[in-house]
Amino acid sequence: MRFEKYIRPQNFEEALQILKSDQNSVILGGTTFLRLSDRKYSTGIDLSDLGLDFIKEVNDQIEIGAYTSLRKIETDPIINKNFGNLLPKSIENLIGIQFRNNATIGGAIFGRLGFTEIITALLVLDCELEFEENGKVDFNEFISNWNIKRDILKKIIIKKKQGKSSYKMMRNSSADFPILSVAVSNFDTIKIAVGTRPSIAKLSEKASQLINSDNNKINEAVNLITDEFKFGDDLRAGKEYRKNIAPILVKRALQEVLI
Ligand SMILES: Cc1cc2nc3c(=O)[nH]c(=O)nc-3n(C[C@H](O)[C@H](O)[C@H](O)COP(=O)(O)OP(=O)(O)OC[C@H]3O[C@@H](n4cnc5c(N)ncnc54)[C@H](O)[C@@H]3O)c2cc1C
Numbered sequence: 001m002r003f004e005k006y007i008r009p010q011n012f013e014e015a016l017q018i019l020k021s022d023q024n025s026v027i028l029g030g031t032t033f034l035r036l037s038d039r040k041y042s043t044g045i046d047l048s049d050l051g052l053d054f055i056k057e058v059n060d061q062i063e064i065g066a067y068t069s070l071r072k073i074e075t076d077p078i079i080n081k082n083f084g085n086l087l088p089k090s091i092e093n094l095i096g097i098q099f100r101n102n103a104t105i106g107g108a109i110f111g112r113l114g115f116t117e118i119i120t121a122l123l124v125l126d127c128e129l130e131f132e133e134n135g136k137v138d139f140n141e142f143i144s145n146w147n148i149k150r151d152i153l154k155k156i157i158i159k160k161k162q163g164k165s166s167y168k169m170m171r172n173s174s175a176d177f178p179i180l181s182v183a184v185s186n187f188d189t190i191k192i193a194v195g196t197r198p199s200i201a202k203l204s205e206k207a208s209q210l211i212n213s214d215n216n217k218i219n220e221a222v223n224l225i226t227d228e229f230k231f232g233d234d235l236r237a238g239k240e241y242r243k244n245i246a247p248i249l250v251k252r253a254l255q256e257v258l259i
Pocket of ligand 1 (some may be wrong): 026027028029030031032033034035036047066067072090093094095102103104105106107108110111113115116117118151152154155175176177188
């Protein structure tokens with residue numbers, strides 16, 4: 001990644017104005033992903049002065065600033081107290097601590113990569129994103145529709161809920177990319193998300209509906225997973241392999257949240 005100009009805006013209006021008026025400008029997160037490409041941008045926009053590095057409890061919700069590092073989320077007591085180990089588990093295998101100190105949650109979400117595990121985990125929480133221009137947007141809506149291309153992600157807002165959650169993944173070796181990711185929560189209702197198929201994570205409709213109608217129907221619900229989701233091949237795993245392990249991971253996660 002190269003850019004001709006580096007800018008550190010002092011307010012959101014200025015940052016958005018540059019982003020919208022110059023289609024070849026780019027928001028810089030931790031740049032862990034951006035720097036892998038040799039694309040040349042006109043302007044790199046650094047939001048470090050805009051106070052986006054925070055995790056706080058606000059009434060019945062937790063707010064995470066977009067510039068918060070994945071490592072901070074992994075180790076934060078507020079996150080651990082409220083959502084158990086769901087979010088830390090979805091982060092802890094990502095390369096190494098130095099990398100996770102650098103990568104931001106805003107970059108992880110906005111990058112919308114199929115193998116980004118925290119996207120799978122956030123889908124089973126009650127989660128909204130707050131953008132400078134588009135305001136509040138449901139997390140599932142943002143991930144499913146990809147309709148916001150140029151805006152500033154300011155924070156992630158997660159409703160506090162009582163209940164259980166579980167995160168499961170499969171990777172060939174520690175610190176490699178995952179080959180499948182599964183998250184299940186049991187708060188007001190049971191939610192199941194399957195990601196890294198290798199495409200981006202998605203919420204289950206049919207299996208979730210069945211298990212919510214009868215908590216004893218774990219096997220029947222799990223059998224719906226392979227019909228409901230599309231699986232594919234990549235360098236790390238084949239479609240058939242993913243199809244075989246997805247129901248197993250979903251079953252293990254469901255058993256944990258239903259105990
Ligand atoms: C080598 C490598 C291995 C990886 N392995 C894994 C893995 O095993 N598991 C996993 O879950 N993930 C993995 N990832 C994905 C990783 O989680 C994300 O790429 C990373 O977190 C991106 O964060 P960043 O802050 O560096 O984003 P950047 O690279 O800075 O930005 C990514 C994108 O987000 C945009 N952006 C950043 N911040 C904002 C904002 N506030 N508002 C709007 N747009 C914004 C940027 O413009 C860019 O388009 C891997 C990535 C790499 C590069």
